[in-house]
Amino acid sequence: MRRALKQLAGVRQPAAADPEVLRELRMLRSRVPHLTGALAVGAGGVLLAEDAPGTRTGALAALTATALADALRLAETADRGRLRELLVRGERGYVAAYAAGPATFLAVLAEPRANVGRVHLEARRTGARIARLAAGTNERPQEG
Amino acid sequence: MANVETSLKEAMTAIEGSLGAALVDYTSGMALGTVGGGKELDLNVAAAGNTDVVRAKVRTMEMLGLKDEIEDILITLGGQYHLIRLLRGRGSDGLFLYLALDKARANLAMARHQLRRIEAELEI
Numbered sequence A: 001m002r003r004a005l006k007q008l009a010g011v012r013q014p015a016a017a018d019p020e021v022l023r024e025l026r027m028l029r030s031r032v033p034h035l036t037g038a039l040a041v042g043a044g045g046v047l048l049a050e051d052a053p054g055t056r057t058g059a060l061a062a063l064t065a066t067a068l069a070d071a072l073r074l075a076e077t078a079d080r081g082r083l084r085e086l087l088v089r090g091e092r093g094y095v096a097a098y099a100a101g102p103a104t105f106l107a108v109l110a111e112p113r114a115n116v117g118r119v120h121l122e123a124r125r126t127g128a129r130i131a132r133l134a135a136g137t138n139e140r141p142q143e144g
Numbered sequence B: 001m002a003n004v005e006t007s008l009k010e011a012m013t014a015i016e017g018s019l020g021a022a023l024v025d026y027t028s029g030m031a032l033g034t035v036g037g038g039k040e041l042d043l044n045v046a047a048a049g050n051t052d053v054v055r056a057k058v059r060t061m062e063m064l065g066l067k068d069e070i071e072d073i074l075i076t077l078g079g080q081y082h083l084i085r086l087l088r089g090r091g092s093d094g095l096f097l098y099l100a101l102d103k104a105r106a107n108l109a110m111a112r113h114q115l116r117r118i119e120a121e122l123e124i
Helices: A002-010 A019-031 A057-077 A116-139 B004-014 B043-064 B108-121
Strands: A035-041 A047-051 A085-090 A093-099 A105-110 B018-025 B030-036 B072-076 B080-086 B095-102
Touching: A019 A035, A019 A047, A019 A116, A035 A057, A035 A116, A047 A057, A057 A085, A057 A093, A057 A105, A085 A116, A093 A116, A105 A116, A116 B030, A116 B043, B004 B018, B004 B030, B004 B095, B004 B108, B018 B043, B030 B043, B043 B072, B043 B080, B043 B095, B072 B108, B080 B108, B095 B108
Parallel strands: none
Antiparallel strands: A035 A047, A035 A105, A085 A093, A093 A105, B018 B030, B018 B095, B072 B080, B080 B095
């Protein structure tokens, strides 16, 4: 049964949020003041988990994926290597996206008064943990 | 007058017991420059973390109704001193100098004096 479920998960379904990924997002939000939303997005712009009340997360996920694709090309064209993160600063705060494994990324929203240094530090760590979680579910479907 | 790099290097060499120094923008929590540090002392982590310290103190003073300014903040650890000096003057609002010292080698009074001098000469 579990195997079947995991295989199904491998076939890219926009199903219920991954509880472990969701826990990571909640932890990130609780650790960083003025971080108002966080979402984990998998291959093809599929939302893995979200903790962003009052945000149109579907549109944000899709748009961030597009922006990251451009940023990725920009980084490569400018010979800066593989894309790690993208930071957008608007008048009313920040949108940041962090690569979390080969096909997954973490997007966060923060208020203007957020401590960006802290947002980077914590989001990078969360991104690395989400990458491990994503790799765990995709690469070991035979388990269990 | 000295630029950021020169000032931080000066803090590392002129102040006895220096382990690392950073110039930090506490509106963003990002370091404008770092010197020293290393594996045991990640200065970017220190910049982000101490930004919260400075902001908390600024907020506390507001709540207390103190119409004053922070000159510096001293944090005494078992084996280190951490010194935070807020910058004033044109173009340097919202910045602080951060200095980590080895307690066994440092002279605190001298370190504060030197840091004040380095701040005065710093040109952003």
